[in-house]
Amino acid sequence: MKNILELHDVSMVYGSVTALRNITLSIRQGEWTAIMGSSGSGKTTLMNVVGCMNKPTHGTVILDGEKISRLNAKELTAIRRDRIGLIFQEFHLISYLTAVENVMLAQYYHSMADEEEALQALERVGLGHRAGHLPRQLSGGEQQRLCIARALINHPKLILADEPTGNLDESNQAAVLEIFHKLHDAGSTIIVVTHSPEVAEHAERIVQLEFGRMVRDGAPARPMVA
Amino acid sequence: MNRRKMYAKMVFCSMLRRRSRLALALTAVIIGATVVLGMGAVYFDIPRQMGREFRSYGANLVLVPAGANAALSPRELRKAEELLPADKLVGMTPLRYETLYYSKQGLTALGVDMDAARKTGPYRQVHGAWPEADNQVLVGTDIAENARLYAGTSIVLEAVPPRGRRIKKEFTVSGILRTGGPEDAFVLMPARALEALLGSPGRADAAEISLAADSGEITRLAEQIRDEIPGIAPRPVKRIMRSEATVLNKLRILVCLVTVVVLLLTMVCVGTGMMTVVMERRKEIGLKKALGAEKRSIIGEFAGEGVVLACAGALLGSCTGYVFAQVVSMSVFGREVSLPVFLVGLTLCASLLVTLTASFFPVSRAAEVEPATALRGE
Incomplete structure (x- = not known):
């Protein structure tokens, strides 16, 4: 399986703070990777670099064969739009748009808003019946599933999830992880940033960060939960 | 839903949701439009109105x-x-x-x-x-x-x-x-x-x-x-003609100055209102950019809101401006003022110019929002 993402000696410095130190990492297509670490370990910084929202101060990032670490803002925007699906801990839904319109928003910036396709995406995450509801009318779990539907609508090469279960109770966490399993089974490449070992254990690979350094890269200690 | 419908939906829904914030900006545009139309009507009607008044000077x-x-x-x-x-x-x-x-x-x-x-x-x-x-x-x-x-x-x-x-x-x-x-x-x-x-x-x-x-x-x-x-x-009778021309010019300059001052104040109010809206929507802008929105898309959405604001303000301001012009004319000249139709178009253009100019700086700020920073709430 070819590498979808490669980081070579990536560092990120904010003023006097070094958030990432010489990270070298490859992720294969279809792999489910968990990036773990305590608060301030650099995992969100790593996600922002991989998600084309920040450029590294040093090193090379190659996504889907394209060196993205030296692209300008407009080119990075195009990469985010076409190849990356973002899932956030705080959902970040547009409050004045309905569920289906929130999904269509990603289509709108990508190419063409297609309501039928957006409804199908909602059906896939079990929200078909909530298409006309505003985010405030949805539960936390439903909002996260909506966020996932939005991330998937443009068929991204890489799904980046930042603490996707951080604001969810156990049952909703299980529902979200089940969706990730389905995506993984379907061949999607998933990177989940989490501080939760329970969530990380669902991945087939765990990358551990501490103070911006990669201190572990390997399979979970326990067998994967199906 | 095609792109235009989606764009219109975002512009109108966003404005409706922040109607209390935009109410101040809309009020400012209405006042500006009222003054432009009212003063414009008086400006163009001054020679007719004052011509009758000047006849008291004699032949x-x-x-x-x-x-x-x-x-x-x-x-x-x-x-x-x-x-x-x-x-x-x-x-x-x-x-x-x-x-x-x-x-x-x-x-x-x-x-x-x-x-x-x-x-x-x-x-x-x-x-x-x-x-x-x-x-x-x-x-x-x-x-x-x-x-x-x-x-x-x-x-x-x-x-x-x-x-x-x-x-x-x-x-x-x-x-x-x-x-x-x-x-x-x-x-x-x-x-x-x-x-x-x-x-x-x-x-x-x-x-x-x-x-x-x-x-x-x-x-x-x-x-x-x-x-x-x-x-x-x-x-x-050149003495009278010169007096008339002098008074007319001074009145017209006064009308212009009042209008310009009010438009400047309108610009300040609209700019402040738009800046508040942009600051409140930093996360939303960050999200849109994270989803792949380009700068021009963000600018286009805010410009659309500015255009709607200007058109609504110009429409309402034209109605109040007509009443304002009649009140001014009746109280100053004692007769009704006529309203040239082109003034409504002029009012719309002035409202658009003022609103879009006032929105320029806040919208530029919006376009420069860094998605990662905004989504962190910084």
Whole structure:
């Protein structure tokens, strides 16, 4: 399986703070990777670099064969739009748009808003019946599933999830992880940033960060939960 | 749903959700539009409104005989009147100066068309009443004081034609005339009565005309009369025309200044409102950029909101502006103002210009939002 993402000696410095130190990492297509670490370990910084929202101060990032670490803002925007699906801990839904319109928003910036396709995406995450509801009318779990539907609508090469279960109770966490399993089974490449070992254990690979350094890269200690 | 519908949905829903924030900006645009339309209507109507007011200064065009012509004939005066636009002609009266005698004392009698003279010389103040019959006259205040004449007194005026016997006729003083000028020493009487007394009808030494027109138009009409009626030398009263032009210009400058100041204040209010909205929506902008929105998409969405704000403000402001213009015109000039249709378009353009200019800086800030920073809530 070819590498979808490669980081070579990536560092990120904010003023006097070094958030990432010489990270070298490859992720294969279809792999489910968990990036773990305590608060301030650099995992969100790593996600922002991989998600084309920040450029590294040093090193090379190659996504889907394209060196993205030296692209300008407009080119990075195009990469985010076409190849990356973002899932956030705080959902970040547009409050004045309905569920289906929130999904269509990603289509709108990508190419063409297609309501039928957006409804199908909602059906896939079990929200078909909530298409006309505003985010405030949805539960936390439903909002996260909506966020996932939005991330998937443009068929991204890489799904980046930042603490996707951080604001969810156990049952909703299980529902979200089940969706990730389905995506993984379907061949999607998933990177989940989490501080939760329970969530990380669902991945087939765990990358551990501490103070911006990669201190572990390997399979979970326990067998994967199906 | 196509792209346009999605765009419209985002613009309108976003504005509705932040209606309380945008209410201040909308109010500012409405006030700006009200002032632009109201002041614009007054600006363009000032010459018409003030033209009528300025007629109280007196005639602004005088006709006198030209060349060898010793007097103006009724035919020449009729022809001159036909050349003048009826809707702008406030009044036109022939003036005939003759010497009459009262108690063997010579005095100047001025024969006029009484109705027209009231219009061409609103400055003529009469204590008593204006003559309503051919046997009634106005006596200038200087004569009245010297001869102790009052309204209602009878006087006998005597004419001495070049040839023939003296003619006497009794008149009633209907009122005492005060102008503050030479006419205070005149007897003002109906032209027909003067002609009958002298037995030589139809001639005038001059004619005074009051026109509700600007100096350019009066000059043009004077040239037309000069060209078409050789016996008449038209003389625009430049002192009055210059005064009118000066006052009009100052009024127009004042109106413009007020409008510009209000538009600047509108710009500040709209800019502040838009900046508040942008700051509140940083996370939303960050999310949109994270989803792949380009700068031009973000600018387009905020510009769309600005256009909606400007159009709504211009529409509502045009209605309130019309009322404002009527209130100003009625209270200042005492008559209704006419509203040129193009002013509504001008108001819309001004609202768009002010709103989009005021939105420029906040929208530029919005376009520069870093998605990672904004999503962190920083």
